[in-house]
Structures are given as structure tokens and as C-alpha cells.
Amino acid sequence: MLKTGSVYLVQFKDILKRIKTGFFLVTIVVITLWIDHILxxxxxxxxxxxxxxxxxxxxxxxxxxxxxxxxxxxxxxxxxxxxxxxxxxxxxxxxxxxxxxxxxxxxxxxxxxxxxxxxxxxxxxxxxxxxxxxxxxxxxxxYGFCISLLPLVLTWIYDTFAYIVGSIWGRHRLAEKLSPKKSIEGTFVAFFLTFPFTVWLNSLWVKSFGLIDAVWITLGIGILGTVGDLFESGMKREVGLKDASNVFPGHGGFLDRLDSLIFNIPFFYLYFITRG
CATH class of the missing domain: 1.20.1480 (hypothetical protein mp506/mpn330, domain 1)
Known part of the structure; x- marks a missing residue:
């Protein structure tokens, strides 16, 4: 069934809200990583x-x-x-x-x-x-500001692509009981859309990484980030909650916003110290 204009409008507004929330969090994280020290x-x-x-x-x-x-x-x-x-x-x-x-x-x-x-x-x-x-x-x-920023940027890129593609073209649910909005189409296509960014950012920030590393990093970020998202969703669904909290109105709490990063940051750290 085709989606109506009003449905697209609601989805567009939701995407804008996510972008605003994401921009706020990104700003805080970037400033924190840049200053570093005890902050x-x-x-x-x-x-x-x-x-x-x-x-x-x-x-x-x-x-x-x-x-x-x-x-x-x-x-x-x-x-x-x-x-x-x-x-x-x-x-x-x-x-x-x-x-x-x-x-x-x-x-x-x-x-x-x-x-x-x-x-x-x-x-x-x-x-x-x-x-x-x-x-x-x-x-x-x-290991450096850019190194620490890389898994965060790639996670946000992957999540954004997965959400946009899933919202517009998603027809099949990946795990409907855990996350009704997460689609197989969005999850799958996001790998291919994120991969060029991985190659590009690696060439800028981790010159020791090659094309094969970009493949593994993209797969790891996508798979573990998705599992992290579904893992946190599973905890919420078991106790009948839609959001962990209302810290970010309309977008849940800290665990809702950072669930993918909780898995992706240690993955990238382990990969980097092994291959970097």
C-alpha cells in the first residue's frame, strides 16, 4: 500500500526532530572529545x-x-x-x-x-x-580526536540512512515485536550507503586502514549498532515501555538515543587496537 502525503509529512517532521536532537547531542559530544582532559x-x-x-x-x-x-x-x-x-x-x-x-x-x-x-x-x-x-x-x-569520533560519526550516518530508507521504502519489519519501525530494507540498504563514508573517513583519519578494513568496520557498525538498538528495545518491550525516559521529548531518553553507540564504541576500539 502506498503511503499518503500526510503520512510522509508526519515522517518528515519526525526526521527533522531527530536531526535537531541528534545535532544537539553531536555538538555536546564533539566539544567534549575535542577538549578532552577531565571533561x-x-x-x-x-x-x-x-x-x-x-x-x-x-x-x-x-x-x-x-x-x-x-x-x-x-x-x-x-x-x-x-x-x-x-x-x-x-x-x-x-x-x-x-x-x-x-x-x-x-x-x-x-x-x-x-x-x-x-x-x-x-x-x-x-x-x-x-x-x-x-x-x-x-x-x-x-589515540586522537578523529579516531574517537569515527565510530560515532559512522553510527549516526548508518542510523540516519536506515531510518530514512526504512521510513520511505520499508515494507518488511526486521524485528516487529521489538522495534516495529525498523525495516529489513532500511537496515540492508544502509550498509551500502554508509560504506563510501567509511572509506572516505578512513582515508582522512586512519590512513593505515584499507578497503577490507572499511568493509569490516561498516559491517560491524551496522550489525552491532542494530543489535544494540534491538537489545535496548527488548528491555523496554518486556516491561511495557515505549521510551526509557522523556529526557528528550518525543525521542526518549539517553539509552534510547545512545543504544547503538554502547555496542559500537567498544567494537571499534577493539578493532582499532587489533588492526590499527
Missing amino acids: LPLVLLFFITFATNEYFRFWHRKDVFPHTLAVLFPGYTIPFLFYFDIPLLLPGFILFFFIALLSVMRFPGSRRNPNFLTEISANFFGVFYISILPSTIILLRK
Whole structure:
């Protein structure tokens, strides 16, 4: 069925809103990466605070209440461990013990139900998902401003192409129960549209990367970014939420806007240190 003019108008307005929100976030991120110094971990603390609140919101709707301090304290510590190049073995063990201790002190779980296993799992996963993965941007920034910007730019390019193509020509849903608007057409075509940008940006910023690297990076950014998006959507759908929060009106919260980057930044970091 062909889409009517009014449907296209609504989609166009939605795209404009996304562009405005994206421009705001891009500006903040670019300035932060450019200045670097202590500003980068401080901005990450800001993200971790809001993202943890959204993450807890998922669990609270399942009547599970992760320990706030058990997630936030390690979550706040990890960016500074990365920033100051502190060996992770001893601090990592201490943080592990800290999470375990707080969980044991609340046995058999908070509130009404005995949720010890669920809560301690939520604590550890929250630290990994909300702090460790995105904090790899600090490690990537040590190799240069442009290097740290590359996975962000490619993710935004891929997501934009996937959304535009899917909105106009998408007919088949990629994962309808998780993300009704994400189409197979948009997801697939975005790989080909993003690839020239990967080649071009690699030639400018990572001259050691060749054509094969551009292929793998484009595939990795597209696949892992899509999985990251669907992963966060899965958490929302399980608890009956459309958005993680309303920090960005009409466009959800921090996890909604940055879900792809949570997977793509560590992917690119690992690829870069292996191949760069």
C-alpha cells in the first residue's frame, strides 16, 4: 500500500526532530572529545547517572530493585580508572567485592520479594552495560580526536540512512515485536550507503586502514549498532515501555538515543587496537 502525503509529512517532521536532537547531542559530544582532559569522564558521569535511572526503571516495573550504590559507585569509578590508565586487576576485584558485599547485606533482596539472584545479576550487568562499555570512548580518545569520533560519526550516518530508507521504502519489519519501525530494507540498504563514508573517513583519519578494513568496520557498525538498538528495545518491550525516559521529548531518553553507540564504541576500539 502506498503511503499518503500526510503520512510522509508526519515522517518528515519526525526526521527533522531527530536531526535537531541528534545535532544537539553531536555538538555536546564533539566539544567534549575535542577538549578532552577531565571533561570526558565528567560527561560520562552525567550519562551514567541518567542511564542508570532509566535502567532501574526497567527493573522496578518487574518489582526488582537493584542496589543503587552497587551500580553507581563502580559505574562512576570505571571512567576514571580508564582515564588515568590505572591497572584494572586490583580495582576490579575491589569493585566486584563491593557489589557482592552490598548485595549480601540486602539478602534475600529488597522490598517484598526474595530477589537476591535477580538483583545481584542486575547490579553486575548494569555496571557492564552502562559504564564499562561506553567508557571505552576514553580509551579510544587516547589515540586522537578523529579516531574517537569515527565510530560515532559512522553510527549516526548508518542510523540516519536506515531510518530514512526504512521510513520511505520499508515494507518488511526486521524485528516487529521489538522495534516495529525498523525495516529489513532500511537496515540492508544502509550498509551500502554508509560504506563510501567509511572509506572516505578512513582515508582522512586512519590512513593505515584499507578497503577490507572499511568493509569490516561498516559491517560491524551496522550489525552491532542494530543489535544494540534491538537489545535496548527488548528491555523496554518486556516491561511495557515505549521510551526509557522523556529526557528528550518525543525521542526518549539517553539509552534510547545512545543504544547503538554502547555496542559500537567498544567494537571499534577493539578493532582499532587489533588492526590499527
